[in-house]
């Protein structure tokens with residue numbers, strides 16, 4: 001498979017300060033001169049987490065593999081992609097699943113115009129041309145499949161017997177990043193279906209980085225950008241509500257929380273953004289007896305919960321949103 005896009009990549013040294021904060025710092029970081037088709041689009045509204053600093057330090061260090069873990073929707077994948085975008089790194093990506101095989105990463109032979117040719121997989125391409133190989137949801141893979149990666153994680157070349165024993169030496173700008181919901185040990189919550197306990201020797205090869213949900217001020221900033229038409233007080237209350245749900249999630253909260261109970265769903269940043277945009281959409285229906293915040297809440301999260309949890313979520317919402325959501329009178333039609 002020809003990859004002209006990757007053949008023309010030009011490694012360069014970039015000033016880390018200039019790239020990430022606009023102020024020169026004199027600290028150099030490897031990147032590429034320009035983006036290619038595999039480079040993620042930079043999102044100007046992306047709000048970098050505290051974990052960003054850790055990952056920048058990782059980018060500047062010798063190329064050890066990185067394992068980013070944390071709850072669903074906290075921004076693991078998008079953080080890695082957005083950092084790569086700033087450095088013009090191509091991101092060659094696969095999402096893990098239980099039946100994934102080593103060939104899905106390395107490549108396989110296929111018939112092309114009557115001839116067998118080898119189609120390089122994302123790992124082989126990143127190793128050969130330089131770039132970031134992103135293995136999303138790594139903990140869904142079988143530990144036995146992953147143990148085939150041990151040599152590569154140690155910095156060894158990749159040997160492809162299916163392609164005549166081709167040897168691919170890792171490019172100096174090849175980086176390996178995995179993301180997962182668990183730390184590879186086990187799923188303490190029991191809710192990340194399919195997450196497998198990983199092999200100790202395999203996990204031992206990673207630099208670990210935990211990404212939690214963004215701080216409340218950061219999430220308020222995200223909502224201000226995603227749903228500026230919602231009143232600031234309502235946005236702040238939504239962030240506080242998400243924080244409360246996270247505390248109630250499976251007893252991680254203390255019993256002094258308003259409901260003193262535990263629930264089985266949690267509030268990801270992804271869900272919070274969806275809730276805000278649905279609330280905006282339903283606000284014009286307020287005069288028809290719809291309570292937009294609760295109505296949107298069910299559609300963003302509540303319908304995924306058990307009946308009891310949903311009742312608790314409503315009770316909590318009633319407590320936390322008594323009056324903030326009075327939409328302006330003149331808004332009577334649904335937004336497109």
Ligand SMILES: Nc1ncnc2c1ncn2[C@@H]1O[C@H](COP(=O)(O)OP(=O)(O)O)[C@@H](O)[C@H]1O
Pocket residue numbers: 045046047048049070071072073074075076077078079179214222269270273
């Ligand atoms: N810091 C952030 N800035 C902007 N959007 C974010 C941020 N964190 C999460 N999101 C939103 O949440 C969604 C889920 O994030 P993602 O990175 O896919 O989470 P994860 O990989 O942890 O499950 C993203 O598509 C994005 O819309």
Ligand SMILES: [Mg+2]
Pocket residue numbers: 076077078136137179
């Ligand atoms: Mg992800």
